[in-house]
Amino acid sequence: MPDPADSRGLSELPLEELIACHECDLLMCKPLLADGERAECPRCGYELFAHRHQVIRRSLALVLAALLLYVPANFLPIMQLNLLGQASQDTVWSGVLGLYDSGMQGLALLVFLCSMGIPLLKLLCQLCVLLSIRWDVGRSYGLLIYRIYQHLREWGMLEVYMMGTLVAIVKLLDLADLSLGIGLACFAGLLLLQVWLEVTMSPHQIWEALSGENALARH
Structure with a gap:
């Protein structure tokens, strides 16, 4: 998944474009996924969410x-x-x-x-x-x-x-x-x-x- 945005830039983004890890609370930009892909936290490796087909x-x-x-x-x-x-x-x-x-x-x-x-x-x-x-x-x-x-x-x-x-x-x-x-x-x-x-x-x-x-x- 993409690297999390710089902490200074996160405060300028709308909330719907942000996501926080449920395990380590890392705040990052919400990635755009294609079918079959999944997003993982870059710090702890927790699966944030997956985009499943149909x-x-x-x-x-x-x-x-x-x-x-x-x-x-x-x-x-x-x-x-x-x-x-x-x-x-x-x-x-x-x-x-x-x-x-x-x-x-x-x-x-x-x-x-x-x-x-x-x-x-x-x-x-x-x-x-x-x-x-x-x-x-x-x-x-x-x-x-x-x-x-x-x-x-x-x-x-x-x-x-x-x-x-x-x-x-x-x-x-x-x-x-x-x-x-x-x-x-x-x-x-x-x-x-x-x-x-x-x-x-x-x-x-x-x-x-x-x-x-x-x-x-x-x-």
Whole structure:
């Protein structure tokens, strides 16, 4: 990336042409990148941002795929347990209901929000933001929704639920006849799609597209 401007010249530049490193706080001129390029801090090597190719189209495809997997991931059986002649099928939703019926309403609400409610809300926020950029409508609402999404990122804990499910499967293998359901594959696919989406949906390009600074980010 280009060398940072002289400190005397930085004060004369508008704020939209400046960028600060998140790691070492070095203030420098914002570089112009082509598709596939990334900008790194010249002092500490931290990746400032990357310019990815067709970020909106690729992100839209991932969001729609994740939304299609959401229902089977949460409502289809994750596992079937056969113990002493009794069989039961467990889903994410049945786990929430089981906690609620056991008198642990607070825990049931927390599990519902972190494993079902907030992940769905995040996907809907991403969809609205991407559509506002793609169709060039409601940019001000897109900015608000994207800010809300940034606050929700820390509360979606699909990976924690997935890890807990895997631990439970390992512990139950020696106690009962256990068979895995299609819901587990859908849940794992949903988790992978959300991670892939986080990598693909470049925040730098999204903010620029929402503010109208970079029309190329819409393609």
